Amino acid sequence: MSSSKSKISLTNPSIPLNSLILVTGCNGLLASHVADQLLAAGYRVRGTVRNPNKCSYLTSLYSHRHGGPGKFELVEISDVTAPNAWDDAVKGVAGIVHCVGATDLTIQEPDSAAKEELEWQVGLLEAAKRAGTVKSFVFTSSAWALWMPDASKKVTLTEQSWNEDAVALARDKNVDPKTKGMAGFMALKTLVEQGVWEWVKREKPGFAFNTVLLDTVLGECLDPKNQGIPSTPGMVHWIWENKHMAIIDLMEPQWFVDCVDMAKVYVAALASSPKVDRERLFVFGERYSFKEVARLLGEMFPERKEKFGQPKKEGWDQTEVPNQRAEELLKRVGQKKGWTGLEESVRANAESILRLEREGGTGAPQSTYAR
Template sequence: MADLVLLTGISGFLGGHVAMALLNAGYRVRGSVRTLDKAGKVRTTLQRAGGDVGRLEFVALDLLGDAGWDAAMDGVRFLQHTASPFVLDIPKDPNELIRPAVDGTRRAIEAALRAKVERIVLTSSIAAIQYGHKDYSRLLTESDWTNVDSPKTGAYAKSKTLAEKAAWDLMDKAGRHDDLAVINPAAILGPLLDDDPGTSAALVARLLDGKLPAVPKLGFSVVDVRDVAALHLDAMTNESAGGQRCIASEGIYRMTDIASAMKEAFPDRRIPTAELPDVLVRLAGLFDRTIAGNVHELGTLKRLDGHRGSNRLGRPLISGTVSAITTGKSLIAKGLV
């Protein structure tokens, strides 16, 4: 019988693609959802994408509740923990993000350790690497950690940093450091499996909807969801991935780079390519919490060393502009913009 993988967060954008990678590789997948009434939609989505849902089952798990975690680990060889809150509209109380991220990771890791799961793959983020540093003239690597005490570190970055550190701490205390593999993705773009655009795709949607007069002078790292899913699959069995973090980033792009590529790909859409002055972005942030959460990014390009991801897969990663265009095509095809 095929090995069983517990995949938390299967209903999410990344979780769905990880599920497809696992099913296509011949694994059995036990996907966790907050409530089982979501299972039917996920099953249909994966079946439409070509997944063998005969090897798919579901379990209800809550990041903030203890119920069901031990039962969910029964017979599981590998854990893929992708579930974590991610929002563009940062809540007023940072603990609304931090608590479920940290507590959910602890629950997943502790249950996996009790069940003696062979390998744990954790989805972290470059947000656990790139914030709160004084020097951005160098490439940031997997050895760098976000400074959670910096006033420039937001709630989301804190949640990902503290959750990942909690995971490493638990594994170290159990003497199983090398049985954890962490993937640290950049902003994830790529094809949608269902009609939920998620958070990263929402950035592309805002370019396509014709409502933006210009784009902010922001630069950010991008990776395709198909590459991130492939790295999760690799990390599960690749001996060299054990005990390591892996930045998943194809490269850094300015908003104008993405907008220009999309304008060429979608000539019938009113896509802005002019840059908005920083002062106007900061002013808009006083009225829009989504913008306010990104104002601190103005003027600083955070460059990441993404060679480990491409080395693991043995090929170049999908280009960020291709990923953005693919996202746009999905959004249009599903009638979301």
């Protein structure tokens, strides 16, 4: 099957090529792809991790993929909550892509959790403002900051949408916490994104600022031996191995985006021309369900079909999302066909699983804060 992807390219970028870009949480799925696309576009990258020794494979990976050493460096931030934790990392950088956020799905008290998280999220924004060299900042938010997915409901989302339903449910003391599902985590994502926008409105930094709203991410993992199959591509791995299917069956049909598409939109939001500023970008490619993912896997690998888990959740998402702007940015950096389809992303996901089986390795432990 031919790929709809093409090499990233920037015309008259708003941040000059060969500038240094900071990418936080670089061992995570999202950030590792963003760093990869920044390097492919012609930038230098400084990646933050909690433990550089455990993540040294990234230096070798990017050196191999992008023509030798010197374009990528790792820096340690062992505690993002420490005072001035980001000051050294932001020195001399022209742009920041921030991919770090709490990932505890069991949060029950979103207000206190958001207050704690915003202290260090805002800490990076303030460090960027003090640095004086930063031209653009892209912040990773979540589709769950917008709404509670429900395939049975027709919903139209806009840039003004916030997941107030999750916030209200999470705060409601009259509802049994066991019945709230992931409302607490969704509320946290909502409150944190609102908090960073409040900071931007109040402080009026001189750099461009945008948030990326991500739904499920599927597709290739760059280094399965060291990363494993992390984040939501790991759920495809669960279907492959028929594990954790009870969790899969909790997931509503919704939208997904391919890993590489996602990373290219980050680069476009950060550095393309005309400059992108003060936007919430809906990085949603196509609708999907895990039932459809399992069906596609069965078609691609009929000899394994009987071993795959079979999700029970029926339905198809009916949400309308304003993803045209993000697709425009994807095309702006060279991917003229637009979003990658579900079949191609599932195949890339499966090929990463096969690589993991061939090469072995359990994958590096993922940080609490790496997405």
